[in-house]
Amino acid sequence: MHGFVQNIGRTALNFLAAFGRITLFSITAVRWIFTPPYYWQQLLRQIIDIGYFSLPVVGLTTLFSGMVLALQSYTGFARFSAEDTVATVVVLSVTRELGPVLAGLMVAGRIGASMAAEIGTMRVTDQIDALDTLSTRPMQYLVAPRLLAGTICLPFLVLVGDVIGVFGGYLVGVYRLGFNPSIYLARTLEYLEVSDVTLGLVKAAVFGFLIALMGCYHGYHSGRGAQGVGRATTNAVVSASILILIANYIVTTMFFGG
């Protein structure tokens, strides 16, 4: 019994210590975002990597999710003759929930892992120490541009993903379920409000920040050797995915006022 309580206490302390370290890391990194010199080339490279090269994976994910959503909601709503609401359900689900969460999870897998692996490799091959010896602050050069790029790019990716996801629903609605195209489009826009899209974009910005933060944090504190980098990569993806789901609930609650 004593050992059990001790383990719980130790786990709680470790959790709090990790939370403190991540908080300090993110405060330091955010401070460097607003402190010159600014590494524009690094920022541009990250924007291309996160924003442009994630487009196919986000596009495919949201396209098929929109298509499946149209099919599933039709199946359900047909049971109480509410098939007409399929277009509305698709657009609200995609913009408010599926777009940001699915894009966030896919980008966490792609970018979180890549950031952790790249920075982790730099750590174990002394490249981060080399930056210091060359009078360049690693937090400012490596971490700050990634955090900024993640926060900027995810909303754009989600916006594109929203359009593609709604288009996927439209394809299934019109060509598989036999909806009239004009009516489907009208229903899509009828109940959609700006706040629905805004909520999704705010979530996306938060998710982008969290993905980059986890990738950078775990890479920066990577253990030695290939095993250390591998563990950092796994931790980055898992922690970013969990944080996305938690943050999703928190942001949704905030927008709904509890």
Next chain:
Amino acid sequence: MAVIPKIELSGVTKSFDANHVLKGINLTVAPKESLVIIGTSGCGKSVLMKCLNGLITPNQGSIKIDGQEILGQGRAALEDLRRRFGMTFQFGALFDSLPIWENVTFRLRHQQALDKNQAREIAAQTITQLGLAESVIDQYPAELSGGMQKRVALARAIVDKPEILLFDEPTSGLDPITGGVIDRLIIDARERLGATTVTISHDMASVRRIADKVAMVHHGVIIWAGPAEEMNESGVPEVHQFVHGLAEGPLTNEKPAASPAKMAGS
């Protein structure tokens, strides 16, 4: 009038939790002198070198450069200090994502308003001085051999003419001929720049070529320091064993146990 040492360490200690890596290092390096630090793997040589340019902060002691204490200074002062240092790492530590010309001129480009053409020209000049072809500047580190990477790392260290050069195992992993070439380049660079150098090496042929003075670290303390030519007659069994590469003797690769007081968490 006594010459002020370029580098002076007094009572430098460093521990990582219960692991006491440096236990009171006292060492001086004269201006333009070439000091080589030797010792078994894990004895604290790299930690000692990283203390010199502020990559690691010692727990206690004093480190003076040109008579000025460097410990306890702020980040800005530390960055000013680092501009006076050039350093190469054991495995090169070149930035994988940047071409060679950007690697070589990294600090210059971020400190001065150099445009791309100026930076490429400086990189080309520096690497050709070190025996590499000019065309190398557009390649990436992964495309170069180990010896070429060491030369590029050396180019990056000397490009802005530092006063102090630190080399962490510059010839490790190289064949003897390439190792000899790197040693020659280090000696040339030191003479051309008039720099003070501190080198970590396990390669005794290299030590004999480049060292004015040798210091041996063992269990976190300097057990012998003296002119390179006196290394063979040091009279210290550990130095004798290391210099002659003998399997039998007082040196082992096992680390000493951490002190009981520290292990108890005190």
